[in-house]
Amino acid sequence: MKRVRFAPSPTGNLHIGTLRTALFNWLFAKRYNATYVLRIEDTDKARSKPEYEDNIYEGMDWMEIVEDEGPKKGGKFGPYRQTERIVEGIYQKQLNRLLEEKKAYYCFCTDKDLDAEREEAKQKNRPYIYSRKCLRLNPDEIADKLNSEISRTVKFEVPDTKSLIVSDGVRDDIDFDCSLISDFVLLKSDGNPSYNYSVVVDDALMEITDVIRGEDHISNTPKQLLLFKALGFTPPQYHHLPMILGQDKSKLSKRHGATAVTDYESQGYLSDALYNFLALLGWSPTDTTEIFDRASLSTLFSMDRISKSNAVFDVTKLKWMNGQYIRSLSESALSEKVKPFLDDASNAILAEYSESDVSKIIYSVRDNLALLPDINGYLESFNTSFESFSEKVKGFQFTDSERQVVLDFCKNILEYSDITSENVSKTMDIIVEKNDGKKGKVFKPIRKALIGLERGPNIVEILTLLGRENLSKRASFLNELFSV
RNA sequence: GGCCCUAUCGUCUAGUGGUUAGGACACAUGGUUUUCAUCCAUGCAACCGGAGUUCGAUUCUCCGUAGGGCUACCA
Numbered sequence: 001m002k003r004v005r006f007a008p009s010p011t012g013n014l015h016i017g018t019l020r021t022a023l024f025n026w027l028f029a030k031r032y033n034a035t036y037v038l039r040i041e042d043t044d045k046a047r048s049k050p051e052y053e054d055n056i057y058e059g060m061d062w063m064e065i066v067e068d069e070g071p072k073k074g075g076k077f078g079p080y081r082q083t084e085r086i087v088e089g090i091y092q093k094q095l096n097r098l099l100e101e102k103k104a105y106y107c108f109c110t111d112k113d114l115d116a117e118r119e120e121a122k123q124k125n126r127p128y129i130y131s132r133k134c135l136r137l138n139p140d141e142i143a144d145k146l147n148s149e150i151s152r153t154v155k156f157e158v159p160d161t162k163s164l165i166v167s168d169g170v171r172d173d174i175d176f177d178c179s180l181i182s183d184f185v186l187l188k189s190d191g192n193p194s195y196n197y198s199v200v201v202d203d204a205l206m207e208i209t210d211v212i213r214g215e216d217h218i219s220n221t222p223k224q225l226l227l228f229k230a231l232g233f234t235p236p237q238y239h240h241l242p243m244i245l246g247q248d249k250s251k252l253s254k255r256h257g258a259t260a261v262t263d264y265e266s267q268g269y270l271s272d273a274l275y276n277f278l279a280l281l282g283w284s285p286t287d288t289t290e291i292f293d294r295a296s297l298s299t300l301f302s303m304d305r306i307s308k309s310n311a312v313f314d315v316t317k318l319k320w321m322n323g324q325y326i327r328s329l330s331e332s333a334l335s336e337k338v339k340p341f342l343d344d345a346s347n348a349i350l351a352e353y354s355e356s357d358v359s360k361i362i363y364s365v366r367d368n369l370a371l372l373p374d375i376n377g378y379l380e381s382f383n384t385s386f387e388s389f390s391e392k393v394k395g396f397q398f399t400d401s402e403r404q405v406v407l408d409f410c411k412n413i414l415e416y417s418d419i420t421s422e423n424v425s426k427t428m429d430i431i432v433e434k435n436d437g438k439k440g441k442v443f444k445p446i447r448k449a450l451i452g453l454e455r456g457p458n459i460v461e462i463l464t465l466l467g468r469e470n471l472s473k474r475a476s477f478l479n480e481l482f483s484v
Numbered sequence: 485g486g487c488c489c490u491a492u493c494g495u496c497u498a499g500u501g502g503u504u505a506g507g508a509c510a511c512a513u514g515g516u517u518u519u520c521a522u523c524c525a526u527g528c529a530a531c532c533g534g535a536g537u538u539c540g541a542u543u544c545u546c547c548g549u550a551g552g553g554c555u556a557c558c559a
Binding site for chain 1: 495
């Protein structure tokens with residue numbers, strides 16, 4: 001049984017790029033029947049915040065990505081929050097082994113010392129490699145410093161391997177020269193494990209078989225592989241995903257505007273659309289299909305069709321896709337999705353209608369929506385306010401024949417005691433007939449005169465929904481207006 | 485600077501040792517529609533450059549170039 005993990009750090013709101021990583025892990029789990037683990041990497045005490053962890057859960061809920069194991073869900077490889085694992089001494093235990101086996105050592109160098117070394121390397125145009133000053137300390141010196149207040153870290157002694165091969169599920173083998181890799185910190189001076197260390201211990205102990213993460217981790221991989229080896233664990237298969245870039249082709253970040261997943265939710269995107277869109281960013285199916293529901297994506301997804309090159313995040317296409325998804329919603333589903341996005345003016349308009357008419361109204365304008373809040377621009381046709389209606393109508397000019405058409409329609413339609421769409425259609429047809437079958441000569445003036453707008457949804461639908469009372473009121477107003 | 489990854493229309497991408505290099509978004513035009521939108525049709529538009537291998541390279545190799553990543557006691 002394969003096991004994958006999504007391991008975000010709660011140092012900011014869940015990001016579009018991070019979400020894509022989660023999605024690919026999730027899709028992998030669905031496709032290859034793997035266990036999907038959520039692990040919270042909160043070892044950076046200064047930047048990690050509970051509210052960010054909550055934001056991650058919120059995003060996952062919205063995307064309907066449900067972990068099999070995680071901080072909330074539990075599981076037999078827990079705890080799944082690194083700060084809790086620290087408390088349990090999990091990292092310390094492994095670290096002691098490394099220390100005993102002399103694969104790791106204490107370092108007492110100050111930031112100043114290290115910065116100087118780095119500066120020197122830079123001057124000489126050499127890659128920075130730690131001098132290993134502290135590796136040469138004798139046991140007494142180490143014991144002394146350990147007993148003092150001097151701040152210390154534990155560093156990994158990087159072996160001098162000339163060629164370390166990283167095998168990658170997405171690209172070809174990558175060859176690293178470890179003599180170019182500096183000894184790095186395993187245990188930070190604040191007592192917490194560093195990322196490169198904790199990630200290895202956790203992936204090993206949680207028995208992760210496949211690590212699917214961003215390409216920005218490629219250069220970390222040799223370090224992690226070395227640690228796996230030093231610890232005596234079997235490393236997972238790595239798969240490095242291409243990055244998602246902003247419009248300017250640099251790594252997607254906050255300055256590119258909306259990057260938090262919750263931003264998309266609040267802007268009125270459907271999570272189904274984002275899910276579909278993100279799956280296509282870095283992966284492609286064998287045919288030219290672009291719209292997939294979650295179930296088919298789970299079966300079609302495959303690791304061998306992941307692309308190697310970075311992708312620009314194109315909101316325009318996401319918007320289009322969102323429109324596709326909006327159009328595929330049922331009347332009731334659309335109405336549910338749209339309601340939270342209605343503004344005060346829209347709510348005021350809709351308050352005059354019954355629950356089922358509200359759904360019909362919303363459904364009638366669905367073709368105009370790319371984002372859910374777009375709805376607010378399309379409800380004016382259904383405004384029952386007589387004042388607002390009469391004001392607008394007064395702004396229009398009508399020819400004599402237009403007046404005739406309108407008055408004619410009003411008279412005929414009001415003969416029905418019940419305004420149904422059939423009745424409205426029938427009435428329209430009669431008037432059209434009288435006007436040599438010219439639909440435009442009938443529909444346009446009727447819309448202008450009875451709604452006060454030049455465009456909007458299907459006029460028959462609007463008139464039907466408006467109902468007899470409103471129509472009758474408007475008809476008498478028009479009678480008066482046109483008779484002068 | 486060093487190390488690493490990548491390179492097909494503006495964008496997301498398919499694809500091949502010989503193809504009219506395919507699809508989608510966007511854009512343009514036309515059609516459908518009472519109008520906007522939707523929908524449909526059509527069009528515009530790409531193999532980063534140079535060598536090499538080969539009868540033939542967009543495809544394989546090398547070198548450039550460009551973009552991206554890493555180069556932390558951040559993940």
